[in-house]
Amino acid sequence: MQQNQNNSIIQKPLSELIADQLKWKIWHESIQFGERLLETDLAESFDVSRSTIREALKILESEELVVSQARKGTYVADFTDQDADEMIELRALIEAHAFSQSIRHLDHKDVKKLEDIVAEMKVKAEEEDWNALFDLDMQFHSYVVGLCGNSRIIKIYDSLQVQIRTFLMHLDKYYSSPQSFYAEHKQLLEALVSKNAHTVNRRVKEHIAYVETKLLGQQSDKELKEV
The missing domain is CATH 1.20.120.530 (GntR ligand-binding domain-like)
Known part of the structure; x- marks a missing residue:
């Protein structure tokens, strides 16, 4: 059973793994609500390409955890x-x-x-x-x-x-x-x-x-x- 769980983790795309890490940081308040998420900084932090970060942020946006604003950037969604x-x-x-x-x-x-x-x-x-x-x-x-x-x-x-x-x-x-x-x-x-x-x-x-x-x-x- 454990082996199957490990395989499923290994098979996850890198963008999903990063999205999971960002969720964890938000839920544990390492990243705050309303905070701007910069692709360049995140790419450097995770040592991946900006395109991978962009895919991860799209996952979080589809889950309504972040919002993307034209010409302003991507922010962690506020919870009202x-x-x-x-x-x-x-x-x-x-x-x-x-x-x-x-x-x-x-x-x-x-x-x-x-x-x-x-x-x-x-x-x-x-x-x-x-x-x-x-x-x-x-x-x-x-x-x-x-x-x-x-x-x-x-x-x-x-x-x-x-x-x-x-x-x-x-x-x-x-x-x-x-x-x-x-x-x-x-x-x-x-x-x-x-x-x-x-x-x-x-x-x-x-x-x-x-x-x-x-x-x-x-x-x-x-x-x-x-x-």
């Missing part, structure tokens, strides 16, 4: 409150349904996989490693959605992975601690293991609505201060 609100709504629509459907296909092997992810989340929560927690969140949610049995929902969700991961990097300001983020996933796993569709649906919506409530609360506070 509206973007967050739309992502919350979309995740609620897809995940509430997919999680409820997934319990019909959940077996002991799947439970073990999810338990391992949640156990790792506990470790990263104790280390206060938000970036690792967000990566594990992606693994958890993607794995469960992948069990729903609807190939089109899975395909749509897969196409949103970059935007969801970009959304996640903003969540640390909404949670009181990494432990509370971990605790929500432990509760989600318990709901899935119970195989009670109503409980699963409620837990998923509570998990997503928690952030929405915090986001709207912050917006309201901001509006009051502006009055």
Whole structure:
């Protein structure tokens, strides 16, 4: 299995590998939102041609992680409150349904996989490693959605992975601690293991609505201060 994963990495075009590296830098805030990306500097940094960098940036542009402005250059896209609100709504629509459907296909092997992810989340929560927690969140949610049995929902969700991961990097300001983020996933796993569709649906919506409530609360506070 590991050999197959290594082969797939080796076979990736250089432009895709660089695009992945740039995503990692953005998600770990080595590159900031709104920052200009210069082809010359990136080509020198990665020791590749400018055409390869151009291809990598086109990949990121197609994933809406960067924007290209005529005669101005390429910039990391800003992530607004509206973007967050739309992502919350979309995740609620897809995940509430997919999680409820997934319990019909959940077996002991799947439970073990999810338990391992949640156990790792506990470790990263104790280390206060938000970036690792967000990566594990992606693994958890993607794995469960992948069990729903609807190939089109899975395909749509897969196409949103970059935007969801970009959304996640903003969540640390909404949670009181990494432990509370971990605790929500432990509760989600318990709901899935119970195989009670109503409980699963409620837990998923509570998990997503928690952030929405915090986001709207912050917006309201901001509006009051502006009055």
